Amino acid sequence: MKKDLGVIPSVYPMPVLMIAAYDEAGNVNVMNAAWGMTCDTDKIALFIDEDHKTTKNIRQSKAFTVALADRAHMAEADFFGIATGNKMPDKFARTGFHAVKSTRVNAPIIEEFPLVMECELAEVVETENLHAVVGKVVNVAAEEAVLDEKGKVDAEKLQALMFDQFRNGYYVTGEQAGRAWNAGKDLMKKA
Secondary structure (H helix, E strand, O other), X not given: OOOOOOOOOOOOOEEOEEEEEEOOOOOEEEEEEOOEEEEEOOEEEEOOOOOOHHHHHHHHHOEEEEEEOEHHHHHHHHHHHHOOOOOOOOHHHXXXXXXXXXXXXXXXXXXXXXXXXXXXXXXXXXXOOOEEEEEEEEEEEEOHHHEOOOOOEOXXXXXXXXXXXXXXXXXXXXXXXXXXXXXXXXXXHOO
């Protein structure tokens, strides 16, 4: 029997996304956001409020990067979610992390995170119930250490963080439970 829990965020797991953009002075700002997802093969939607420093920077620069946080950099990733660039101008510098300018978009790539999507701002969607930043992904880059022998990203090597909204915990991806477009194939045979 199910127990009523009320209205709570209940999508699990959520990615731990590191969204980076330059401010008007060219300084790096990074925020941690779990409310984001792929919305097309070459698009990502970030459901972030308009008052975030990063949102303001994206609107100004028209570009951003999205990196997947990993186990090795969990403390810094969490810090990027705790601290706000609106009140802490040296937020990025405090981590000791390194950034290089993307050669494809006007946005920083955080070198410590193993996978990054380089994005152009496609649109900002604002309705009564939604504020979303939509980016057109122009490139995805990954450290060779997280790739398999075929050059594909290996989830076990990536050690990407997942956010558990139920208990405010971080978990790591990795174990494959089945193959997509295959696990339910036998049910296709039933009439």
